[in-house]
Amino acid sequence: MSQTVNTGGNGGTLRERITTGLKDAMREKDQTRLSTLRLINAAIKDQDIAARAKGNADGVGEADLLGILGKMVKQRQESARAYEEGGRLELAEKEREEIAVIETYLPRQLDEDEVAAAIDEAIAETEATSLRDMGKVMGVLKGKYTGQIDFGAVGPMVKERLS
Structure with a gap:
């Protein structure tokens, strides 16, 4: 079984694809994508700093980046559920929009x-x-x-x- 990574049409590493996506979102004035990609970059930078403190000069690797994105999706799914239970449908929808952006950078989920x-x-x-x-x-x-x-x-x- 081979591992397929969704490159979203762009080649390159996950970091490069996120940076390109951020620039595209700025150009297109897509506020949801822009804010979500900024959150992703902030989470990656936090992990890079932690990795460097442990002696890894390159920061986190590709697998760690996928883990960060997976965790971000899971957090938003939990938040969306909580918002729905609380009757805050507009906030639940915002969480789902962020999930959709993050998932474009994740590999296809296995069935x-x-x-x-x-x-x-x-x-x-x-x-x-x-x-x-x-x-x-x-x-x-x-x-x-x-x-x-x-x-x-x-x-x-x-x-x-x-x-």
């Missing part, structure tokens, strides 16, 4: 069958036989599918297969 196949592949690769091997399996999945799988949902699936 259920692809997730099941990825789990089976990771179990075979690590030769996992029991719950004690769950960390190894999750490590392989995170290494190959960061940004493509909801690891909160995958954990119980891996646990079920190993028990």
